[in-house]
Amino acid sequence: MKCKFYFASTACFIVFFLSVNRVIAQADAVGIFDKHEDIGHPKNAGAATYDKVTHTYFLKGSGYNIWFNRDEFQYVYKKIKGDFTATANFEFTGAKGNDHRKIGWMIRESNDEKSIELNTVEHGDGLTVMQWRSLTGQNMKDPEGEIFYPEKKFEVIQLQRIGKRLIMRIGHVGEPLKTVGAHIMKNMPDEALVGLFICSHDPEVIEEARVWDVHIDIP
Template identity: 40%
Template sequence: MRSFALVSLFGLLSLCSMAQHSVGIFENHVDIGKVLQPGTAAYDKAHQTYVLTGSGENIWFQKDELHFLYRKTVGDFIATTQATLSGKGTDAHRKTGWMYRSSLDTSAAMVSLTVHADGLTAFQYRKKPGTNIEEIKTPVVHPDILQLERRGRSFFVSVAKIGNPFWTVEIPDFDLPQEMLLGLFVCAHNRNQVEEAKLTQTRIFTAVK
């Protein structure tokens, strides 16, 4: 009886430990890369806002450093959010937005829809693990809405200011796994600094099966 009670207690503690990392619709959050300052993630239900803090030197070339709030996603999806960076910050290239990764490795295959503090908005991607990131800049700066969509081997990026039509582009020919990690991120672009991002009206749509 005592042995069963101990097993049950350990199981309960394990479940509680796992549950502590769940935030809103997302399953977990973690620092990626050798960040010096740990990040955080929280959800304000009243305002439907995710608040992320994080450090990280950059997301570029073959190495990513950031704080990532994510969930497993299988197959096609549409993900939309409104993203802002808090305060003046320390670097014009601090950034936030959507990220979609094959793993939590610093050089994993990934795509991201990223808005920088100076307004630069870009689709950045690494088609294969360990390769350099490529980039497509959008003509819209400081967009209010970021939308990332997967359709098979293609990604569609749509950005807009409220009251204006979406600017959309298709980026084809990705050989990525069906199951990947989709979520929100923040990167300080300064390994010694912690920056904050707020993301609201965040939705992920997948096919009903």
């Protein structure tokens, strides 16, 4: 009888443990994304919420920058394997902040602050750029690791992956998208983290943004 009770108790504990983990995972989920968290331990904690009525994501984030050999920002992401096309509309909200604050799409090898990554960025002053870190812990390079677009202030940002090739496009709502550039990320794994990000470019400040009409299409 004791043996039967032991196995029954163990089975109940396993079910309880799995149930708790499932609840925690669901609590971290935001909209179509699996999780949100601060990368790189910024001084001020970020946050992310989703409005089911308007299908809008609201992001809050701090962080010194997404640059050099490590990053600090708020990230809302999911794991995607293989090719995809991610498109959304982005807009900073609230008072005007640092001209170098950042929002956009990002793909990363992991949630490590020094991870291999590529991001498609809209800055606070409207500057549009594609930038990347090719090796873990490597300094991002200016201008070798960037592709700038001559025009500024676009709402729509798109990140597409075809094999190892990553492509950035931008545009205004209702207009055809324009290609900023493309870069081959040889060391980016087939399964990677893909999502939305916000960085204040000021450790003392928390920036806010809204992101809507979010789509991730997988062939």
